[in-house]
Amino acid sequence: MFGQVGGASTGQSAATTRLRVRSVLTPRDHPLPVPNGWYGLVGSAQLGDRTVVSIRAVGRDLVAFRADDGAARVLDAHCPHAGAHMGGGWIEGDRLACPYHGWEYGGDGRCRHIPYHDGRVPERAAVRSYPVIEQDGFVWFWYHAGDAAPGWDVDPVPEVSDPDWTDAVVYESELVAALQEMGENNVDYAHFNYVHRAGKIPLLSSTFTVDGPRSRVVEVLGGGTTFTRDACGPGIAVLRVPDTMTMIAATTPIDRGNCRLRWHFHFPNAMQSMADDLVETVIGDYGLAADRPIWEHKVWPERPVLVKADAAIAEFRRWYAQFYEG
Numbered sequence: 148m149f150g151q152v153g154g155a156s157t158g159q160s161a162a163t164t165r166l167r168v169r170s171v172l173t174p175r176d177h178p179l180p181v182p183n184g185w186y187g188l189v190g191s192a193q194l195g196d197r198t199v200v201s202i203r204a205v206g207r208d209l210v211a212f213r214a215d216d217g218a219a220r221v222l223d224a225h226c227p228h229a230g231a232h233m234g235g236g237w238i239e240g241d242r243l244a245c246p247y248h249g250w251e252y253g254g255d256g257r258c259r260h261i262p263y264h265d266g267r268v269p270e271r272a273a274v275r276s277y278p279v280i281e282q283d284g285f286v287w288f289w290y291h292a293g294d295a296a297p298g299w300d301v302d303p304v305p306e307v308s309d310p311d312w313t314d315a316v317v318y319e320s321e322l323v324a325a326l327q328e329m330g331e332n333n334v335d336y337a338h339f340n341y342v343h344r345a346g347k348i349p350l351l352s353s354t355f356t357v358d359g360p361r362s363r364v365v366e367v368l369g370g371g372t373t374f375t376r377d378a379c380g381p382g383i384a385v386l387r388v389p390d391t392m393t394m395i396a397a398t399t400p401i402d403r404g405n406c407r408l409r410w411h412f413h414f415p416n417a418m419q420s421m422a423d424d425l426v427e428t429v430i431g432d433y434g435l436a437a438d439r440p441i442w443e444h445k446v447w448p449e450r451p452v453l454v455k456a457d458a459a460i461a462e463f464r465r466w467y468a469q470f471y472e473g
């Protein structure tokens with residue numbers, strides 16, 4: 148999915164690395180719009196020095212770039228001059244230069260320089276820019292349908308920089324589902340018995356609590372294992388099994404009907420030998436792989452018929468409605 152395009156640039160300044168994240172999925176519509184929130188666009192390691200990444204997310208064509216000052220920026224990809232995709236451009240100081248005629252854009256999306264013009268820059272020479280937080284191995288960007296400022300921050304994950312914990316084991320994938328349908332799965336307790344055959348490890352109790360844009364699921368499983376899932380808006384969740392695993396799940400809409408996953412697994416150093424098995428538990432036949440065919444073929448009923456035991460789903464939907472406001 149992650150491919151190099153063009154290699155070193157032909158721009159006037161030092162070489163620029165160009166990468167493109169290709170989607171394997173067919174674009175897909177869905178009744179639900181893309182929710183507002185922070186999303187993981189790429190891993191910090193993918194966006195190296197003087198690198199431009201072309202990627203489709205939140206139903207838009209985006210470019211991420213790291214200029215000479217080291218900061219990560221995210222812009223809409225198409226240049227307002229004549230519409231070229233700026234992912235083919237090059238880094239010029241703290242700006243991204245468009246490959247078509249060399250116009251240079253700052254991290255705020257404004258054109259700063261037109262190389263063959265009289266020094267003035269037209270007011271409309273600007274693209275949409277997105278607030279960025281780079282933290283814990285991710286380049287997070289803020290998307291709001293109405294372009295409003297971020298409504299909350301991204302919660303830090305202390306395990307990432309703790310020397311007693313491993314570096315990230317990265318799982319990248321795409322799946323056919325609207326983001327809300329994926330999120331809802333975590334409070335759909337009944338499906339665990341059918342889709343994930345959880346009968347082997349009984350779910351003793353589960354609670355769902357909310358606090359503004361954050362929510363928490365706590366599950367107590369047979370054998371005394373506790374599992375928590377802390378969501379920070381619709382696109383970020385941190386899953387923890389104490390002393391065993393912490394996973395940062397970045398789930399980003401490619402468009403309304405498809406998602407891209409970038410999940411970083413961290414383990415206590417003492418658990419390193421178990422890492423492969425633990426990742427498999429999450430993504431394998433009894434985990435994510437079992438959900439995939441359901442999401443791929445389901446529809447979104449406007450008014451689903453829920454019963455008492457589905458109460459957490461209704462609660463989840465009430466919490467989630469805030470991400471479509473504005």
Ligand code: FES
Pocket residue numbers: 226227228229230231245246247248249250
């Ligand atoms: S299209 Fe971008 S500089 Fe002309």
Ligand SMILES: [Fe+2]
Pocket residue numbers: 332338342343434438
């Ligand atoms: Fe599931």
